[in-house]
Amino acid sequence: VAQQFGPQRLSGQNVVVTAGGTQEPIDPVRYIGNRSSGKMGYAVAQAAVAMGANVIFISTRPELPVPAGLHKMIYVETAAQLQGTVSSVFEGADVVVMAAAVADFKPAQYVTHKIKKQPNTTEMQLTLDRTPDILATLGQQKTHQFLVGFAAETDDLLQHAQTKLAAKNVDLLVANDVSQHDRGFGVDQNAVTLLQPNAVPETLALADKSVIATQILERVAELLA
């Protein structure tokens, strides 16, 4: 009974999960990206399915195996596409987990042909524009949705994470130290701290991302109940 009850704690919940780093094109052959592998988001999507949720999964990583049992799989590349896709499914969502590493800046102009250098070219300047903050926008728009954000930090982890928790109006923030090589970006393990409004932060021990993902969603299920 415990095994059946435990894993089905998100039964009937519509959960939207985003994963991977966005890619912001410069020209047809180049883009601005980041070191996010998408593995944490994939682990969250898989754990949400295992807990009985209807999962809409939005990813920037078509080369990774599709998690089994999804309600819907959608691929995007850019922050703008991610925002459009997330907002189209937001109203029907009960939980949104923004594990994607959204680019903060994109090239101000997309050049439609491959940018060429000349023999005497020694430098090049690229002007970048801010992208929309998807999570902060959802935080302003939410009515009933439970919002989970992530914070990737190399310094002053808890302080920056607290600021993001409040500024983006999220219900649960997963703070991720990306300065250490055994956890976070690109690897299979992670150690995170969970922050909630008006609660003492809780640090989870270094573990496989699948274990961390389940712990995050167990907390979500508790807070929804």
Ligand code: CTP
């Ligand atoms: N995020 C987002 N849209 C953006 C940037 C970030 O939705 N344009 C979301 C991420 O998916 C994550 C959270 O905001 O859930 C925090 O992302 P992070 O990069 O850690 O923080 P930023 O607010 O972008 O601040 P900074 O990068 O300057 O630390």
Ligand code: CA
């Ligand atoms: Ca950022």
